[in-house]
Amino acid sequence: MKQYRPTLLYAIKIFGLIVCAGFGVFIISVFLNIVSFFIASSIFEKIITVVLIALFIISAFLIIRSNNPGITTYEDYINIGNQDIPYNLIQSFYPAKGGSEPYIITTDGEKIDLEISWLSKKDRIEIEKTILENIKPLTKQV
Structure with missing residues (x-):
């Protein structure tokens, strides 16, 4: 954690x-x-x-x-704000581009913004890396 x-x-x-x-x-x-x-x-x-x-x-x-932009990563899931999202339910991850917030798409089709712009750059990179390592290898990563 x-x-x-x-x-x-x-x-x-x-x-x-x-x-x-x-x-x-x-x-x-x-x-x-x-x-x-x-x-x-x-x-x-x-x-x-x-x-x-x-x-x-x-x-x-x-x-x-x-307003709770805190993120906690666990072995099996990630907690974004007050929402627990298992890594196996993340269909795809879209990193930040041009000042936009990175977001994930769940298998239900729900778009969840990570809201990590308030975190340090080191933490943002670490969170994105953790998500990419833990989601299914066959997912779309843009």
């Missing part, structure tokens, strides 16, 4: 997305403050504050949780 984790640039991307979510919540709060100007109620303002804080926490959690 070998795990591959994203580089520091990925952490910067996540931080930027969380800042954008915070800015979005701020813009929503500005509009809700305009509404609360016409409704003179301190309870309404407290409810808005709690809802906005909850909205920011939920969005930050979803941003962190949904």
Whole structure:
């Protein structure tokens, strides 16, 4: 088993997305403050504050949780994100070309992007080599 984790640039991307979510919540709060100007109620303002804080926490959690470019290779299968794919179900592997993400096609015809652009170049080469070594020798490799 070998795990591959994203580089520091990925952490910067996540931080930027969380800042954008915070800015979005701020813009929503500005509009809700305009509404609360016409409704003179301190309870309404407290409810808005709690809802906005909850909205920011939920969005930050979803941003962190949904983006998982980590890949783990095992002897019999590869784990991409949260999906286990046995090597014998990989029909073909298409390496990256011109800035595109490499992807695999399963025997079911499903296309799965590897999303390895956030990994170091050494890790990307190692992952591609591992996949090519473990898939059936008769598969198409472009």
